[in-house]
Amino acid sequence: MKNTLSTLTLFATAATGFGFTLTVDPAAATTRIFDNYNDGADTSGGFNNMSAGGEAGGYVTVNMPAGAADPQWQSPTPGTPFSSATHPYFRINSRGSVGGGSQVFPLPAAGPTVVPYGIGTAFSEVQLSFSANAPLPNGSGLRIDPLGGGGGAPTVFDYDYIMLDTVRTIGLAEFDHDGAMDGWTMNAGISGATTTAASSSFTATTAGVDPILQRSGLSIDTNVFDTIEVRIAFDPASTSRFEIFWGTNTFPGPAGGQSVVLTNELIRDGGLHTYRIDMSDEAAWDGNLNILRLDPLADGDAAAGRSFEIAHIRLLEGAAIPEPSAALLAALGAALALRRHRGR
Ligand SMILES: [Ca+2]
Numbered sequence: 001m002k003n004t005l006s007t008l009t010l011f012a013t014a015a016t017g018f019g020f021t022l023t024v025d026p027a028a029a030t031t032r033i034f035d036n037y038n039d040g041a042d043t044s045g046g047f048n049n050m051s052a053g054g055e056a057g058g059y060v061t062v063n064m065p066a067g068a069a070d071p072q073w074q075s076p077t078p079g080t081p082f083s084s085a086t087h088p089y090f091r092i093n094s095r096g097s098v099g100g101g102s103q104v105f106p107l108p109a110a111g112p113t114v115v116p117y118g119i120g121t122a123f124s125e126v127q128l129s130f131s132a133n134a135p136l137p138n139g140s141g142l143r144i145d146p147l148g149g150g151g152g153a154p155t156v157f158d159y160d161y162i163m164l165d166t167v168r169t170i171g172l173a174e175f176d177h178d179g180a181m182d183g184w185t186m187n188a189g190i191s192g193a194t195t196t197a198a199s200s201s202f203t204a205t206t207a208g209v210d211p212i213l214q215r216s217g218l219s220i221d222t223n224v225f226d227t228i229e230v231r232i233a234f235d236p237a238s239t240s241r242f243e244i245f246w247g248t249n250t251f252p253g254p255a256g257g258q259s260v261v262l263t264n265e266l267i268r269d270g271g272l273h274t275y276r277i278d279m280s281d282e283a284a285w286d287g288n289l290n291i292l293r294l295d296p297l298a299d300g301d302a303a304a305g306r307s308f309e310i311a312h313i314r315l316l317e318g319a320a321i322p323e324p325s326a327a328l329l330a331a332l333g334a335a336l337a338l339r340r341h342r343g344r
């Protein structure tokens, strides 16, 4: 089944010569945004010994009083039904004024399907799954018990997003609330950085020859998460390369020669496009990933001040992504060929 996909992707990456394959604007693997709490309308409900705290800035707040017994809330109430058969995985980005042990249940709640996770005091995404529970649950929403046994002091919990995934996914950046950096840092080569819930994206302008956006301190098994996906828009005036560096415990980085370079493959129409990069054939995509670095544009082009926008940066379990149909691949291949001809 790999052969069909390679026909498309080898063409797209012929200029790069690296051990990876690129697919531009593939079918999304994260097909349900359960709630991003970005519209300012607070639909939290189903409270037990908790209360609504409002929704603003791209997240919803719920309150828990001191000594609350079995505190819980529901989101949304009611919601569109979901099936764990088609969406076995989900991610929650949340924080509490106090950290502790949280629990998630599909609604209607049933004991055996509880999924535990640890909530911290800074926004952090956890990757969860109902798939360990048989039979796979369906539901119309989630019940969340933010602090299983309650707490001694009044506590506030914030929820940035809940996304349902078709394959195992890590949201290294979703940029889904006002000011969110999701653990990424940048150098002076990037200016005017803004993240808003309204766009669920990071926008900025390059200001030097070597703009850098990076996230370190990771520990992610590259054998499982073998695919990088970046949804990004480039200034139509831009001309230079978009480069992705990485480092692992066995292949430390960032290091020269250990990067994905995309130049002619970029669609520079100012709109967001998804670049999905399968790293599974890359020898240095090995061990545990500990850093990912994005250099959006470079050299004099970057110094001229180019705008760019990033909607998300994710890692996917590429082996689990369904292969597109041959007909779709042919259409995509034709579109890429046309685009490349126009670019000459
Ligand atoms: Ca809302």
Ligand SMILES: [Ca+2]
Residues within 6 Å of the ligand: 036, 037, 038, 058, 059, 159, 160, 161, 176, 177, 197
């Ligand atoms: Ca949000």
Ligand SMILES: [Ca+2]
Residues within 6 Å of the ligand: 173, 174, 175, 176, 199, 200, 201, 310, 311, 312
């Ligand atoms: Ca986003």
